[in-house]
Amino acid sequence: MEQKQKLGTKEKVAYGLGAVGKDMVYMLSASYILYYYQDILGVSAVAMGVILLVARVFDAFNDPIMGVVVAKTRTKWGKFRPWLMIGPPFLAIFNLLTFTAFPLQGATKAIVCGLCYIGAGMAYTIVQVAINGLVNRITNDPQAKMNVIAIAQIANQIGQVIIAAVLMPVILHFSSTLGADGAKVADGHGYFMGTLFVCLVTVPMIWFAAWKCREVSVDEPAAVQKKEKKPLGESLKLVVKNDQLVFSVLSTFLACIGIIGRYAVLSYYVIYVVGSYTLIAPVFSVMSFAQMIGNVPLPWLTKKFGKIRVYVVANFLSAAVLILLFFLSKAPNNAVIIVMSAIIGFLGASGSISYSFTCDAVEYGDWKYGIRDDGLAFSIMSFGVKLSQALTGAIAAPLLIAMGYVANQAQAPATVTGINALVNIAPAVMLIIAMLPILFKYRLDEQTMAKITAELTERRAAAEQA
Numbered sequence: 001m002e003q004k005q006k007l008g009t010k011e012k013v014a015y016g017l018g019a020v021g022k023d024m025v026y027m028l029s030a031s032y033i034l035y036y037y038q039d040i041l042g043v044s045a046v047a048m049g050v051i052l053l054v055a056r057v058f059d060a061f062n063d064p065i066m067g068v069v070v071a072k073t074r075t076k077w078g079k080f081r082p083w084l085m086i087g088p089p090f091l092a093i094f095n096l097l098t099f100t101a102f103p104l105q106g107a108t109k110a111i112v113c114g115l116c117y118i119g120a121g122m123a124y125t126i127v128q129v130a131i132n133g134l135v136n137r138i139t140n141d142p143q144a145k146m147n148v149i150a151i152a153q154i155a156n157q158i159g160q161v162i163i164a165a166v167l168m169p170v171i172l173h174f175s176s177t178l179g180a181d182g183a184k185v186a187d188g189h190g191y192f193m194g195t196l197f198v199c200l201v202t203v204p205m206i207w208f209a210a211w212k213c214r215e216v217s218v219d220e221p222a223a224v225q226k227k228e229k230k231p232l233g234e235s236l237k238l239v240v241k242n243d244q245l246v247f248s249v250l251s252t253f254l255a256c257i258g259i260i261g262r263y264a265v266l267s268y269y270v271i272y273v274v275g276s277y278t279l280i281a282p283v284f285s286v287m288s289f290a291q292m293i294g295n296v297p298l299p300w301l302t303k304k305f306g307k308i309r310v311y312v313v314a315n316f317l318s319a320a321v322l323i324l325l326f327f328l329s330k331a332p333n334n335a336v337i338i339v340m341s342a343i344i345g346f347l348g349a350s351g352s353i354s355y356s357f358t359c360d361a362v363e364y365g366d367w368k369y370g371i372r373d374d375g376l377a378f379s380i381m382s383f384g385v386k387l388s389q390a391l392t393g394a395i396a397a398p399l400l401i402a403m404g405y406v407a408n409q410a411q412a413p414a415t416v417t418g419i420n421a422l423v424n425i426a427p428a429v430m431l432i433i434a435m436l437p438i439l440f441k442y443r444l445d446e447q448t449m450a451k452i453t454a455e456l457t458e459r460r461a462a463a464e465q466a
Helices: 009-040 045-071 081-098 106-134 142-174 188-212 222-228 232-241 243-274 277-294 298-305 307-328 334-369 374-402 413-440 446-465
Strands: none
Touching: 009 045, 009 081, 009 106, 009 142, 009 188, 045 106, 045 374, 081 106, 081 188, 106 188, 106 374, 142 188, 142 277, 142 298, 142 334, 142 446, 232 243, 232 374, 243 277, 243 334, 243 374, 243 413, 277 334, 298 307, 298 334, 307 334, 307 413, 334 374, 334 446, 374 413
């Protein structure tokens, strides 16, 4: 078996391109699906709510299923690369169907839209689980994995910027509908062509990652293959038994509730607490750009101080900044809001470390229990993230209503304070809680991982000779 410790520039670039492609597809749907279905196709708000809720819950539970499929995949290309070759065409097809204006009406239209959207989500899960899990197979060095994860997170931010800057001009270029002022407005044909543009760009990018990122654990000896072939039920039990994976996923889930929940209501905070519609775009842009910059020193910081320490300190500082922002928001200043948002975004880059925690937990599971369920492990992590999205999406509106929020009106002082607390205090509390599993239960520091990696290498070498 090839035991590769370091990665070449080509492999890093290839993995980064795959991550950019994956995130461009995600941002296509995340940014435009609601407007397209409601304003272009005329799907009712109630139907949209049902479609999005069903799709998110189904998508969350679809992740572990895909993880099991990947765990049972065993080819000369490895476990993950085959799915990076198979998945993109289906992802392109279902995205094109999702942004196709079928000549349907009423419930039939809503059902077809829902099925296409769910299909696109399933195809995206194939690519997401494969590319997230691939990082654990292209190198055996824990620090090298952290470096690749940081590159992938920077690539994800680049993908968001590309979609934000390029997609709407493409959509408008292919649209033929004119507004009241004579200017082009987006229509169904424009969205279809914009989606086709994204598909033509992203499919080769993901395929390039599959081509160049060779898995180090491909040609496994018969003894190791036999050891891995365990019944599905036993694999699931062992994954749950891996307490380090459980604590890693739990921390990610708790942090995502705070972070994703904050993003869900951040616009309300800028409008009604800060009092500026025009500040919405700068706040989101600054946070995204700062998070991208924050990923640049992350490999050095984790190597110098350790992943656990960097993660805990960054979470603590993020919570402190959010609490400070709550008090500063009582007399908001636009410059202060922008600076604080940049700090929050920069510190938020530490969330990338959670992927490295999962990588280490997979190695631990192999070392402790003798099984490597990379796909299942990463799909469970993805399940936690998507479940947090579903939960925050479901409770955000009811919480605002409970605070007395009334749309498009000046809010009562108590409501303004409630929105301020929801955007700053609640995420701070969740980030502090998210630190606890890592701080008190997660034991896979650099010294422990060096020992585990060395012992696994010895075992595999012995198995090859047997």
